[in-house]
Amino acid sequence: MANLILDKSKRGWWQSAVFYQIYPKSFQDTTGTGIGDLQGIISRLDYLQKLGIDGIWLSPVCASPQVDNGYDVSDYCAIDPMFGTMADMEMLIAEAKKRNISIIMDLVLNHSSDQHFWFREALKSKDNPYHDYYIWRDGDADTLPNDMWSVFGGPTWTYVPHLGQWYFHQFAPEQPDLNWENPKVRQGLYSFIRFWVDKGVEGFRLDVIDQIAKDPDLKVTTNGPKLHDFLRELSREAFQEEGLVTVGEAWGADVERAKLYSAPDGSELSMVFQFEHMGLDQTSWQKWDFAPLPLVKLKDCYRRWQQGLAEKGWNSLFVNNHDLPRIVSRWGDDTVYRVPSAKMLATMLHGMQGTPYIYQGEELGMTNIKLPLEEYVDVEIHNLFRDRTAEGYSPEAVMESIWKRGRDNARTPMQWTAGENAGFTTGKPWLKVNPNHTEINAEAALADPDSIFYYYQKLIELRKSLPVFREGSFELLCPEDEKVFAYTRDMGNAHLLVVCNFTSKAVPFEIPEAFRNAKTLVANYPDTADTLRPYEARMLYYE
Numbered sequence: 001m002a003n004l005i006l007d008k009s010k011r012g013w014w015q016s017a018v019f020y021q022i023y024p025k026s027f028q029d030t031t032g033t034g035i036g037d038l039q040g041i042i043s044r045l046d047y048l049q050k051l052g053i054d055g056i057w058l059s060p061v062c063a064s065p066q067v068d069n070g071y072d073v074s075d076y077c078a079i080d081p082m083f084g085t086m087a088d089m090e091m092l093i094a095e096a097k098k099r100n101i102s103i104i105m106d107l108v109l110n111h112s113s114d115q116h117f118w119f120r121e122a123l124k125s126k127d128n129p130y131h132d133y134y135i136w137r138d139g140d141a142d143t144l145p146n147d148m149w150s151v152f153g154g155p156t157w158t159y160v161p162h163l164g165q166w167y168f169h170q171f172a173p174e175q176p177d178l179n180w181e182n183p184k185v186r187q188g189l190y191s192f193i194r195f196w197v198d199k200g201v202e203g204f205r206l207d208v209i210d211q212i213a214k215d216p217d218l219k220v221t222t223n224g225p226k227l228h229d230f231l232r233e234l235s236r237e238a239f240q241e242e243g244l245v246t247v248g249e250a251w252g253a254d255v256e257r258a259k260l261y262s263a264p265d266g267s268e269l270s271m272v273f274q275f276e277h278m279g280l281d282q283t284s285w286q287k288w289d290f291a292p293l294p295l296v297k298l299k300d301c302y303r304r305w306q307q308g309l310a311e312k313g314w315n316s317l318f319v320n321n322h323d324l325p326r327i328v329s330r331w332g333d334d335t336v337y338r339v340p341s342a343k344m345l346a347t348m349l350h351g352m353q354g355t356p357y358i359y360q361g362e363e364l365g366m367t368n369i370k371l372p373l374e375e376y377v378d379v380e381i382h383n384l385f386r387d388r389t390a391e392g393y394s395p396e397a398v399m400e401s402i403w404k405r406g407r408d409n410a411r412t413p414m415q416w417t418a419g420e421n422a423g424f425t426t427g428k429p430w431l432k433v434n435p436n437h438t439e440i441n442a443e444a445a446l447a448d449p450d451s452i453f454y455y456y457q458k459l460i461e462l463r464k465s466l467p468v469f470r471e472g473s474f475e476l477l478c479p480e481d482e483k484v485f486a487y488t489r490d491m492g493n494a495h496l497l498v499v500c501n502f503t504s505k506a507v508p509f510e511i512p513e514a515f516r517n518a519k520t521l522v523a524n525y526p527d528t529a530d531t532l533r534p535y536e537a538r539m540l541y542y543e
């Protein structure tokens with residue numbers, strides 16, 4: 001199957017693109033340290049080109065003490081030595097470009113590491129020029145400024161005795177929040193962005209961008225009053241370079257806010273990652289309190305986003321990333337029906353309007369992992385265990401939550417081969433390799449024409465060859481059906497139908513009259529039947 005080359009000189013090229021997220025620590029090690037590196041990514045570019053993707057979203061590779069796997073940056077213009085050198089990064093950008101693959105870097109602008117020069121200076125004294133780069137409140141060691149709680153557990157405030165002050169952090173204490181009210185902070189961050197644009201980076205993913213405009217006195221973290229002013233300035237000063245693609249991580253986005261973020265005039269960002277669909281299968285706002293997926297609600301959620309942003313903004317399409325459990329274990333079936341359910345979920349997503357993001361290993365149908373607590377590395381998992389057991393939860397119940405929802409599920413090393421450490425490293429992997437790599441691995445997928453890998457390749461090719469994927473309007477069929485997700489996309493005389501059985505049982509479904517003689521673009525069963533078989537998915541098309 002020939003790859004269709006995307007013309008990136010066209011405005012809005014990213015609307016036809018498919019991106020692939022790499023979590024560098026877990027992708028490919030070439031030095032035997034047990035940690036993936038930039039040369040490892042370079043060595044796998046041909047694999048990614050074969051898949052057909054147009055860009056790589058690279059999780060953080062800048063210098064970092066790695067308290068939160070690189071989301072704690074100590075130097076925004078340096079490569080962490082554990083991943084390689086600046087020369088390796090330049091080589092990656094150039095080698096990727098040769099294959100028409102853009103590099104999209106991850107920008108952590110809400111907070112820095114406590115080891116960043118700015119924070120080390122800020123700690124020196126209240127009148128240090130960098131002190132006001134962070135957020136401080138005077139007080140004594142016994143009285144927290146307020147009761148705000150950080151995302152990773154514990155208060156959002158940490159006391160510095162020699163200053164008699166608390167500093168604010170929405171994540172770990174080693175990730176102090178930057179003070180966006182200070183114009184020098186903003187200008188400093190823009191200069192880091194320009195540094196990478198000059199190196200040839202073609203876009204950015206912006207970590208927790210909806211949390212930059214915080215106001216601790218009002219206990220506001222997400223969607224602060226100045227958020228969109230800050231974003232417009234950021235965009236004007238740093239992103240107007242021709243053709244840059246920008247995607248903001250915005251847990252607090254709803255459809256109306258997303259219209260601002262992704263306004264077609266480009267005044268803010270290209271698009272955002274919103275998470276409404278990722279929060280439906282839980283009983284509280286906390287992801288740890290998991291529940292079965294309510295399909296009717298999921299469908300309604302997608303319908304609102306698809307129709308809401310049509311011509312008014314742009315969607316990103318994803319169900320996996322480095323913070324989320326593996327989708328085949330979550331909404332599919334990671335045992336008997338692993339292959340058909342992985343393909344079904346891909347069909348559901350890739351038929352929609354927006355820019356798809358594939359997370360490393362998703363194209364192989366990689367699954368969650370079940371480890372004893374001490375084998376996990378993620379700071380969030382350990383803090384959760386500490387906090388929930390202290391609150392009276394049984395250790396067994398907490399472990400269930402971790403197995404279902406822990407972030408390390410997504411971070412186990414990429415499974416390249418059936419051999420030792422899945423071909424990821426010759427050393428000791430920093431996080432356990434999933435034992436199922438003997439069955440689930442890239443080598444096996446590439447040798448099997450019916451694999452999940454080739455199914456994704458086909459979906460990517462379709463998206464680039466038929467404009468209905470990019471432009472078509474969205475209509476949800478049978479909204480009340482609790483088992484089948486079906487929708488149509490229409491554009492002039494081009495019509496697309498997507499049908500997905502979300503269950504492990506055969507279910508009745510009548511193909512709409514107009515599609516009776518339509519062509520099957522892709523399907524996860526080789527033939528048709530009167531019912532939809534377990535996790536069956538079909539994409540039909542006619543003009």
Ligand code: TEU
Binds near residue numbers: 068072108207287
């Ligand atoms: O994540 C933002 C965030 O709040 C959640 O995704 C969080 O990781 C967790 O899943 C909530 O339970 C971003 C990054 O994607 C994440 O890896 C970082 O740890 C976090 O920001 C801090 O930079």
